[in-house]
Amino acid sequence: MLYYRNKKIEMPDDEYRACAFFQNTEYLNKPGSLTLLYGMYRQCQEELPEVTKENAFDLLRFRYRMYAKTLEKGGY
Numbered sequence: 001m002l003y004y005r006n007k008k009i010e011m012p013d014d015e016y017r018a019c020a021f022f023q024n025t026e027y028l029n030k031p032g033s034l035t036l037l038y039g040m041y042r043q044c045q046e047e048l049p050e051v052t053k054e055n056a057f058d059l060l061r062f063r064y065r066m067y068a069k070t071l072e073k074g075g076y
Helices: 002-007 013-023 033-047 056-073
Strands: none
16 A cells, blocks of 8 residues: 555555455454455465566555455455
């Protein structure tokens, strides 16, 4: 969120939703959501390419988009 704020770029809604989920500690009121997101995290770690300085931000953005989709599918 800080990156987008410093660059004065509008943050995509799906990435914002996933960031807000963690910042607002919504996971405390939604049992099972962290387990679901951890499964997505593990899947991303296995399937995505190795993180380098050049692709780190793009991979992070992709992971947060996937978190948002996972939360939506899980009904959170």
